[in-house]
Amino acid sequence: MRSTPSVRNLAASFWTSKMVTTVDRLTISASSRPVLTSLCAATVLGIAWTVNDFFAWKAFGTGGTPPTWYGYLRMSKFRFGHLLAGPDLLDPSPHATTGPSYLDAPFPARAGGRARIMPRIMPQRQVPEPIDHETRTRLLGLVHRLANEFPDLLESKPSHTEGRSTDGLYVLAEVPTLNAEAREDKLLAREVAHAHPADNSLHVWLSGPDARKVMEAGWGQRFPLPFVRSGWTMVYAPRNDNEMDVVERIVKAGIAWVAGVEL
Structure with a gap:
């Protein structure tokens, strides 16, 4: 039986449609390969960067955050939140200009300007710089030396704010001149200072005017978490x-602020 023209036309249309569909699929497949390759490469690089950043974070101390992937994710939340809407940690204006001050003027500026900061807020660390061996020994022994010299005023014990990974300098609870803020604060809990062995920086609790002086001289910056005391x-x-x-002067100013006693 001979096909009518209409049947032949229908058959031709069917196969033409199949061919166009096949060509379209091949075209889409070919054009999507660079996109898929780019996505795979970005995923691999992202995973590699995250793993490297996780181990670097652990190596520099975790600022009291558990050194786990959960702790890292928690820190990363603060980190990205600070990048998006965090305050300028180099701006001293939130600190008071009047009130108790224990750093005598003039306070020397830090040679070469400020240190470069590691790209994370927890822990708050700087890029390590060369340090004399004798200076580092003196720095890491400062907490114990001051506690031994003034046993009726100070003690050294694992730092609560650093997850007990380094020793902190604390004012004794029974000191009658203890700053009321230090007596009430459950987070800092009478801690004056601690040093970070990974980069040789410190955290010190200062009065508002003294914190301002330290920042204006290029010797430090504010702590990034808003619920921690501003000093x-x-x-x-x-x-x-x-x-x-200079660092020892700053720590002694912190003792005077927290303990109410000038050394």
């Missing part, structure tokens, strides 16, 4: 004994 200040690492003298 809790990151102090950059000393590099030689002259700079260690």
Whole structure:
């Protein structure tokens, strides 16, 4: 039986449609390969960066956050939140200009300007700089030396704010002149200072005017978490004994603020 023209036309249309569909699929498949390749490459690089950042975070101390993937994710939430809407930690204006101050003027500026900060807020660390061996020994022994010299005023014990990963300098609870803020604060809990062995920086609790002086001289910056007392200040690492003298002055100013006693 011979096909009528209409049947032949229908058959031709069917196969033409199939061919167009096949060509379209091949075209889409070919054009999508670079996109898929780029997505795969970005995923691999993202995973590699995250793993490397996780181990770098652990190596520099975790600022009291558990050194786990859960702790890292928690820190990352603060980190990205701060990047999006965090305050300028180099701005000293939130600190008071009047009130108790224990740093004598003039306060020396830090040679070479501020230290470079590691790209995360928890833990708050700087990029390590060269430091004299004697200076580092003196820095890491400062907490114990002051506690031993003034046993009726100070003690050294694992730092609560650093997850007990380094020793902190604390004012004794029974000191009658203890700052009321220190007596009430459950987070800092009478801690004056601690040093970070990974980068040789410190955290020190200062009065508002003294925190301002330290920042204006390029010696430190504010702590990033808003629920921590504003005087809790990151102090950059000393590099030689002259700079260690400055750091010791800052720590003693912190003792005067928290303990109410000038050494």
